[in-house]
Amino acid sequence: MTIKNLSEYATTERQREIAEVYQREGSERKAGAVLGINKTAVNAVINKLKSRAALRGDSPDHDLVHPAAPGFATKRVSTAYGDDGAVKLQWHIQEPEKVALEEIQKGLADAFSQELSGLHKAIKAPKSTDRDLMSCYLIGDHHFGMYAWSPETGGDDYDTDISTELLVSTTQNLIDRSPNSETGVLINVGDFLHANDTTSQTPTSKAQLDTDGRMGRVGNLAGLLLRSLIISMLNKHKKVVVINARGNHDPDASMWLNEIVKAYFHSEPRVEVKDNYAKFVWFDFGQNLVVVHHGDKIKRSQMYEAVTRNLSEQWGKCKHRFGWTGHIHHKDSEEVGGMMFESWNVLAPPDAWHAGSGYGAERSMTCVVLHKERGEEIRYKVKI
Helix, strand or coil: CCCCCHHHHCCCHHHHHHHHHHHHHCCHHHHHHHHCCCHHHHHHHHHHHHHHHHHCCEEHHHCEECCCCCCEEEEEEEEEECCCCCEEEEEEEEEECCCHHHHHHHHHHHHHCCCCCCCCCCCCCCCCCEEEEEEEEEECCCCECECECHHHHCCCCECHHHHHHHHHHHHHHHHHHCCCEEEEEEEECCCCECCCCCCCECCCCCCECCECCCHHHHHHHHHHHHHHHHHHHHCCCCEEEEEECCCCCCCCHHHHHHHHHHHHCCCCCCEEECCCCCCCEEEEECCEEEEECCCCCCCHHHHHHHHHHHCHHHHHHCCEEEEEECCCCCCEEEEECCEEEEECCECCCCCHHHHHCCCCCCEEEEEEEEECCCEEEEEEEEEC
16 A cells, blocks of 8 residues: 555655656656656655655555644554454554654755755855945844734734745845945844744743744745845855844754755855854954844843853954844843943734734834944834
């Protein structure tokens, strides 16, 4: 017996195509001939899909013929066989899917793989840039993968497609307005992804989240979105630095997002992706020290103490010190002990819970231009 529709367990169009051709042709060799790939490549995809199907309780070769409900996975199966070897009784215990990280990791990898986009080729640098300037593009909590329905929230609709268009158009607007700084920094202050896994709950408090689509698709589109932004910046700046701070919504998924972006641009000498293993991510530029943290579970006074303790050399060297955070979704600034702290607005509208609780603020994105010696030179803001 075989799985009736193996393509149901595909997370990419290419996997779906391979599964459909394989089931139509009846063998990996024949499928490979039709697809123009070797049978080993077909075998790898088919085995992956069969494993994914088995996790959902769909593996007829092993007497699993009752797939789990959508959103659930097989937790445990107990089967009783008769003397003739036939199945007499079977208990199929289901639980909500816990394959979130695997799904989003695969989606992110596919977004940057040769299968979908081709290997990255180095982009020619712009001829004339100002080495004394750095343009910092600050992405407030973007909550990619969130779903908001206008009649319920009283605000705007929001899903992955809207989220993509908003960020691409707003960032491009800021890139066009920015001076020709030698360096551009893309700063995601955390919670770029709305959900960390398919449970659609925040990892710590287990608050239920309104999500849009499968995690594999969300990861795929998130990867392509960041790739698009970075390539746009490469056309403007000689060097691009990427920072993906870890938020409270995406503490694990954001690390994988960062690693995939780093791998994709590995051969691009003009791109530097900062590690985000720690919650604090920092860089210096002339007399400027910038420290990025999502801002969750920490007070500004604690951030100040951590910076002066752990970055004492950079602190002493720089006249201008900035602490840039997200988390609260609105604009707020405060100077603490010679360090200017600032949180940033977001592009996303409130979800149902925040709208029902009365939360809301200006929706915008900002580009801060730093001068190597003078600190902040100018800033540009685009509103929704």
